[in-house]
Amino acid sequence: MPESGAQPRVWIVDAYRAGEQTQLRALAEGLGWPFEIKTLSYRKYEMRTTLLRGHDLRGVELATSDALAPPWPDLVLSMGMRNEPVCRWVREQSGGRTKLVFLGRLWSDPSHFDLVITTPQYRVPDRPNVLRNALPLHPVGPARLAEARALWAPHLTHLQGPFITVNIGGTSGPYAFGRRAADRLVRDAVALAKARGASLLVSSSARTPDCAIDAFAAQDAVPMALYRWRRGDGDNPYLGYLAMADEVIVTADSISMLSEAYATAKPVHMFDTGAGRLGMRHDMHLAAGETATARMQARQDSDRPDIGSGALAYRALMRWGWRHLTRDISQMHLRLVRSGRMGWLGDPPPTSDAIPPSDLQRAVARIRDLMGVDGARRR
Incomplete structure (x- = not known):
């Protein structure tokens, strides 16, 4: 015994x-x-x-x-x-x-x-x-968020709240992230910030293309703090920006970033790095309750999509290859939307005061x- x-x-x-x-x-x-x-x-x-x-x-x-x-x-x-x-x-x-x-x-x-x-x-x-x-497991919880908020709040006193945090990923599997996607993300994030009277807290990652950072750096329509990712940087404000957020926008290529954003218990907007038939929600428009405006914009953007040879090859592998070799993150998006955990940027976000369940x-x-x-x- x-x-x-x-x-x-x-x-x-x-x-x-x-x-x-x-x-x-x-x-x-x-x-x-x-x-x-x-x-x-x-x-x-x-x-x-x-x-x-x-x-x-x-x-x-x-x-x-x-x-x-x-x-x-x-x-x-x-x-x-x-x-x-x-x-x-x-x-x-x-x-x-x-x-x-x-x-x-x-x-x-x-x-x-x-x-x-x-x-x-x-x-x-x-x-x-x-x-x-x-969602994937992660160490982000109330205690870590409170600690990060106390650390980073003094560095953001020059900005007026509320805060909309934007976490940017990059190309992932079948989903390319290029200049047009970057321009759309800036356009939609700025529009949301204007509607809320908010400042943007923008954080990039190892996969973020330069075009996305440059596009945000060029905007001057709303107040903003912008972090350019650096390897091994002990002063990365990623967690601090999450802790300060009143709402969060996350590029939907990163399930880990979506999971950590959800842990804040704040409204989370997923950004579709694709558009139209090449979008992340191509097969879930009805399930997600897509608006007429979003459908029209998707059709316009799909006329000139960002797509590379690597993303096209991955799409072919997902359709005809062995299931072990790929992952289908659209299944994650579908469940997140249907469960009311998150919404797509441009659609009304879920509103709930409930504490997120802990996976x-x-x-x-x-x-x-x-x-x-x-x-x-x-x-």
Whole structure:
């Protein structure tokens, strides 16, 4: 029997993308148990183990990776295709005792894991061990927002509230973000700010094209603070701008930014980086309650859309390729609109004083149930 009050030994077999790393850390911190992070290096051309649903370390460069050795963990949290066989190998070494919790997209069937925490864009099949959250996990909550507001409010005293925060992503999968999309975003953000008598707080990201930043920098119709993203910048005001927001505009290419904006409990407007038949809501106009004005503007903009060869190739892969290779974020948009969580920029935003439900709390509760109500370490 486990000792009373003992906690599980937790490993994060780390993801290899920054956004996925954020999700894993948010989940581990939400559990409140001590955890170790295992960072791995991967062989570039080893796909056999993953394709065949293996359980070995053939895809890992062991010499440059953190050691995977006993004592084996009670719980592994992970994300990313290359980590699937690694996690299965760890469970095998523990004699089947280690519980595997995997996030996001899967290459293999959910039956290979004890719990899968995912979102609609990844099209994971329904199973009893699949928890389908509305949005990705993140660490943004009331306490962090209050701290960020206290830090950044003194830097924004030269601007008059209310504040409309604009978070800009970039080209993603089938959705291109070019000059025309940037011009539309500035036009619509400025129009909303004028209607509210508001100032803009504009924040860019690693994927934001220069044309979008330049387009905002050129506008002088409303007061504005503008941040140009820089790698490793400790003074990035992204969270501060979110905390100060009375309303938020987010380019809908970034599900992570949408999730963090929703955590503010302020109205969130999704911006469609495409238009017309190439838009993010091409198949959901009726479901989203699109206005006549928005339909007319979409037709005008679709005459000269932003679309590149990479985005076109991704669209073809989504339509005719293997489902594992793509994600369909339009499914996320559809659910967000239908559930009343968010609206499209140009449509009336949802109005609610309710505290947003916590996907993180749902995930933590499922894991605690998986590990035992008291979270005691399994021996």
